[in-house]
Amino acid sequence: MIQFMKIENGRTAPIIRCDVCSKRIEDAGLALAMWKTKEGKLLEDGKVHFCHKACHEKLDEADPVVWSSSELTDYLRRLVHNTKVRIAEDVGAKLLDELV
Numbered sequence: 001m002i003q004f005m006k007i008e009n010g011r012t013a014p015i016i017r018c019d020v021c022s023k024r025i026e027d028a029g030l031a032l033a034m035w036k037t038k039e040g041k042l043l044e045d046g047k048v049h050f051c052h053k054a055c056h057e058k059l060d061e062a063d064p065v066v067w068s069s070s071e072l073t074d075y076l077r078r079l080v081h082n083t084k085v086r087i088a089e090d091v092g093a094k095l096l097d098e099l100v
């Protein structure tokens with residue numbers, strides 16, 4: 001799930017939490033975005049579940065529905081593209097500073 005959390009230096013920042021182990025996903029390269037499909041149709045209105053790659057088998061076992069998945073990095077790139085966000089290289093650090 002996506003939520004706000006107190007992180008290093010007491011800052012509050014948006015984070016993604018693993019829907020299996022509930023720990024923060026700190027490296028998108030080690031995580032997946034997963035959603036349920038059956039016979040080519042989206043289930044749960046396309047709800048996205050986030051998990052560490054090491055945790056995804058538990059998600060599969062918990063519900064035998066056919067899961068589709070994407071590398072979290074690719075999912076986030078597509079999300080940014082599909083919401084027309086324009087990211088300048090220095091915007092991330094500026095936004096972080098504003099959340100103190």
Ligand SMILES: [Zn+2]
Pocket residue numbers: 018019020021022023051052054055
């Ligand atoms: Zn996890």
